[in-house]
Amino acid sequence: MDIKEIQNLIKFVAKSGASEVKLEMEDIKITIKTGSEKTETTIVQAVPMQGIPQMAAPIAVAPVASEIAVAASSEADDAKYITIKSPIIGTFYRKPSPDKPNFAEVGTEVSVGDTVCVIEAMKLFNEIESEISGKIVKVLVDDSSPVEFDQPLFLVDPS
Template sequence: MDIKEIQNLIKFVAKSGASEVKLEMEDIKITIKTGSEKTETTIVQAAPMAGLPQVAAPVAAAPVVEISTPAPAATSDDSNYITVKSPIIGTFYRKPSPDKPNFVEVGSEISVGDTVCVIEAMKLFNEIESEVSGKIVKVLVDDSSPVEFDQPLFLVDPS
């Protein structure tokens, strides 16, 4: 099992709402526990292999902590703003194609149903529409960056 497969498993468990998942294979044992505040991942190597799997396993735990901690901090600092979040996992794009202008900029007025970005998932480009009206205060994701499910994309001032 490589690091990408472990990361995908962690993402799947986080989205599923399961509180604990244990996976045991021939040479590896993985336990993923999720709680309301943090995700804990335990990876135990049962049969020592060449250095590669042992080096890859600890690296897999680091992104989980980084992903789960910034979101609450951004929300609490800007509590008077509404957050537009990603409904899917994919690659975030601010414009419909490289030669077109961005859908929205900081200061843009948006209405319910306005397209604010595109997220590419499995070679399909999904237009993300705003569920709120207001003014874009901050763009939280860089263009062409990978995004997670429920990751904050924009801050909107509803007033």
């Protein structure tokens, strides 16, 4: 069972109105709970297979209370920054080609119109330009990762 199948299962359970679903297969055990406080919680635990080394045991797919508190405090710190968001769906690349340097690093000063990344959509590479001037303080997406429309890519300090 891959991650897409698990995500589809979560969506199906959320739409069905069931409060809890447990699924146990040979190599995987999944519990999905929906409730008033948490919309969905998924815990995936892979059973080690013989002959295949296992890299990580349990994987939690939903935030826990402590992670929510950390996210709330980091959001307060990030409020003074401006976000550069993805204008399209595609694959995010930080450099124009594998042998070239990144367009923008943490600490890089950008001006309006400077290219900060490339997003590939349907075999077309779209240069994403900064709409603000300032210093990049955080890169929010890993190189070669898929991005959604309006997903935050960079945090910029305009001062």
